[in-house]
Amino acid sequence: xxxAGMDDRIAIENEMPWEARDLPKTLYHLLxxxxxxxxxxxxxxxxxxxxxxxRAETLTWAQLLARTSQAANxxxxxxxxxxxxxxxxxxxxxxxxxxxxxxxIAGIVNPINPLLEPxxxxxxxxxxxxxxxxxxKPFPKTDVAQKVAEAVRHAPHVDTVxxxxxxxxxxxxxxxxxxxxxxxxxxxxxxxxxxxxxFNKEVSKQPDTLSFDDGGQDRVAFYFxxxxxxxxxxxxxxxxxxxxxxxxxxxxxxxxxxxxxxxPLPLFHxxxxxxxxxxxxxxxxxxxxxxxxxxxxxxxxxxxxxxIERWKISxxxxxxxxxxxxxxxxxxxxxxxxxxxxxxxxxxxxELFKRFESASGVTIVEGYGLTEAxxxxxxxxxxxxxxxxxxxxxxxYTDVRIMRGTPEGPQDCAVDEIGEICISNPGxxxxxxxxxxxxxxxxxxxxxxxxxxDLGRIDPDGYLWIxxxxxxxxxxxxxNIDPGEIEEALLAHEAVAFAGAIGQPDAYAGEMPCAYVxxxxxxxxxxEELMEHCxxxxxxxxxxxxxxGIVDELPKTAVGKIFKPDLRKMAITRVFNAALEDEGIQAxxxxxxxxxxRGLVAELRRHGADEADVAQVLGNFTRPWEWEQ
Numbered sequence: 001x002x003x004a005g006m007d008d009r010i011a012i013e014n015e016m017p018w019e020a021r022d023l024p025k026t027l028y029h030l031l032x033x034x035x036x037x038x039x040x041x042x043x044x045x046x047x048x049x050x051x052x053x054x055r056a057e058t059l060t061w062a063q064l065l066a067r068t069s070q071a072a073n074x075x076x077x078x079x080x081x082x083x084x085x086x087x088x089x090x091x092x093x094x095x096x097x098x099x100x101x102x103x104x105i106a107g108i109v110n111p112i113n114p115l116l117e118p119x120x121x122x123x124x125x126x127x128x129x130x131x132x133x134x135x136x137k138p139f140p141k142t143d144v145a146q147k148v149a150e151a152v153r154h155a156p157h158v159d160t161v162x163x164x165x166x167x168x169x170x171x172x173x174x175x176x177x178x179x180x181x182x183x184x185x186x187x188x189x190x191x192x193x194x195x196x197x198x199f200n201k202e203v204s205k206q207p208d209t210l211s212f213d214d215g216g217q218d219r220v221a222f223y224f225x226x227x228x229x230x231x232x233x234x235x236x237x238x239x240x241x242x243x244x245x246x247x248x249x250x251x252x253x254x255x256x257x258x259x260x261x262x263x264p265l266p267l268f269h270x271x272x273x274x275x276x277x278x279x280x281x282x283x284x285x286x287x288x289x290x291x292x293x294x295x296x297x298x299x300x301x302x303x304x305x306x307x308i309e310r311w312k313i314s315x316x317x318x319x320x321x322x323x324x325x326x327x328x329x330x331x332x333x334x335x336x337x338x339x340x341x342x343x344x345x346x347x348x349x350x351e352l353f354k355r356f357e358s359a360s361g362v363t364i365v366e367g368y369g370l371t372e373a374x375x376x377x378x379x380x381x382x383x384x385x386x387x388x389x390x391x392x393x394x395x396x397y398t399d400v401r402i403m404r405g406t407p408e409g410p411q412d413c414a415v416d417e418i419g420e421i422c423i424s425n426p427g428x429x430x431x432x433x434x435x436x437x438x439x440x441x442x443x444x445x446x447x448x449x450x451x452x453x454d455l456g457r458i459d460p461d462g463y464l465w466i467x468x469x470x471x472x473x474x475x476x477x478x479x480n481i482d483p484g485e486i487e488e489a490l491l492a493h494e495a496v497a498f499a500g501a502i503g504q505p506d507a508y509a510g511e512m513p514c515a516y517v518x519x520x521x522x523x524x525x526x527x528e529e530l531m532e533h534c535x536x537x538x539x540x541x542x543x544x545x546x547x548x549g550i551v552d553e554l555p556k557t558a559v560g561k562i563f564k565p566d567l568r569k570m571a572i573t574r575v576f577n578a579a580l581e582d583e584g585i586q587a588x589x590x591x592x593x594x595x596x597x598r599g600l601v602a603e604l605r606r607h608g609a610d611e612a613d614v615a616q617v618l619g620n621f622t623r624p625w626e627w628e629q
Contacts, residue, residue, distance in 0.1 A: 003253040004384030012396040028105045028214040035065035042286040048169035050299035052306035066208035071102025073206040080107040087130040091292030099134045110223040111268035118150035125155035137163040140181045162199040235435040242374030242427035250279020257284030262313040264294035266558045270375040295322045309333035316341040319560035345559045349491040374427030390463045398425035410445040421456040422449035474503035481543045489537035495523035500562035504571035507620035514547040518554045603628045
């Protein structure tokens with residue numbers, strides 16, 4: 001059955017209740033079923049380098065099952081039980097996928113963003129009581145090993161660190177140079193509570209069939225942290241059933257064993273892991289992961305279309321920021337095998353959507369999901385009407401309601417009325433979304449519907465639209481402004497590649513809209529010209545930005561979202577320092593920190609300034625400040 005609209009969704013649900021579907025209860029049984037069906041089919045391929053003829057490693061489904069079983073056996077031999085945690089602090093490589101599967105089969109796997117700072121990695125390791133950490137051996141041009149060593153020093157429950165040497169993916173003469181250039185980690189030997197071992201050597205000692213009973217029952221098997229590169233991320237817990245639901249959706253609605261999927265997204269994120277990885281495990285599709293850093297890898301954008309041709313890709317997995325970068329490159333290869341490009345992480349601006357489809361001839365399907373729901377929620381029907389700008393219709397067995405809190409309790413919003421997007425589906429672990437119980441407080445309506453924090457509406461045809469992020473709203477003197485309108489207008493300018501709109505502190509209105517942009521390579525435009533552009537294209541006068549900053553590169557998360565907390569920090573620093581300078585006060589903001597209880601707090605260096613004078617100026621703003629520690 002195709003997935004063309006609400007009728008198909010209803011028909012699938014009417015076949016039987018979700019609980020009645022004949023699906024494996026555990027990840028191991030799902031993987032084993034596919035490996036037995038398609039043992040010689042390609043499962044995953046990985047390139048360390050991005051060239052269309054560079055060396056690649058491919059595992060068949062039989063090989064992936066064997067390698068995963070060995071990894072799970074290794075973790076069990078190291079004392080990992082069903083409630084113990086294997087942390088995975090890795091860029092993309094074959095071992096990353098093997099670790100995620102094996103860790104979830106042996107215990108609970110916790111993929112961690114390797115771009116985080118050591119204190120944040122350590123915080124997650126302590127929060128999850130991780131027993132084993134799998135990470136990189138020191139390697140040129142990356143500091144992952146160094147950061148993890150520092151984090152492990154502050155994570156006393158870690159018993160074992162398993163290292164992966166990326167040098168095995170290289171060929172001479174490059175592979176000869178790595179030992180000469182490999183950085184050293186000072187003090188690693190001083191981490192008395194953790195043994196350092198070679199991952200691949202230890203895996204090779206294990207039997208290639210599972211040596212223990214996987215339990216056969218649904219349980220928590222994944223921890224995924226949320227948040228970006230500031231603050232201490234929250235940890236969401238996922239059960240087998242949520243991952244299997246995502247895999248079933250991908251197989252039922254999209255992928256077969258004959259498909260090749262290009263996924264340059266990080267495996268520590270649910271999009272790459274659950275939406276694509278689990279869909280491949282369920283369907284037998286082949287997934288290609290180019291370079292450790294995916295889209296961020298050297299040469300990936302320049303070689304992208306040639307890689308599509310090399311692997312005969314049928315589905316492209318992307319995000320709006322990556323699409324924008326791709327549109328700065330010519331389509332220079334045969335991409336006739338591509339059926340569809342799937343975009344997530346953020347709504348696709350209309351102008352960007354048009355540019356991509358015009359340049360590539362490939363249709364973009366937008367989807368929506370979130371870590372707290374194990375991921376998938378909705379998408380524009382691949383075989384039906386695609387409403388550009390919407391995030392489509394809810395997937396089968398996903399109940400989406402638009403709700404708002406009232407003194408009498410939560411109430412449903414009317415058709416096209418904006419409220420909070422709330423969801424219930426097999427991926428929502430109601431009441432237990434986060435590992436910290438306190439963070440689950442007030443997270444659900446009616447003890448069932450997860451409050452996403454996203455603002456949206458459902459139109460008369462059942463399509464879901466995101467209208468903003470509740471915490472992203474710019475509130476100007478009590479007037480709510482959707483930053484999306486500003487961003488859409490700026491992205492319509494030919495010189496703008498990326499745009500992020502936020503509220504900057506304002507002594508009068510509380511917040512005023514402002515924006516930061518990254519330009520198309522080689523383009524030139526001034527902030528003043530963009531302001532004039534916004535006077536025409538931002539139709540609501542109150543929403544026109546009062547400042548537009550042009551930066552070399554906007555801060556982005558690992559999956560390509562504009563990282564707005566960093567933009568807010570930039571705006572706070574700029575506005576506060578300008579206010580102090582106008583009053584002749586020498587104190588200056590030197591950093592903005594993310595405080596758990598106060599939010600973003602400006603830290604000032606005194607430079608001899610009188611505290612009363614500073615307090616008088618900055619007291620006009622609602623944002624807190626303190627002296628530099």
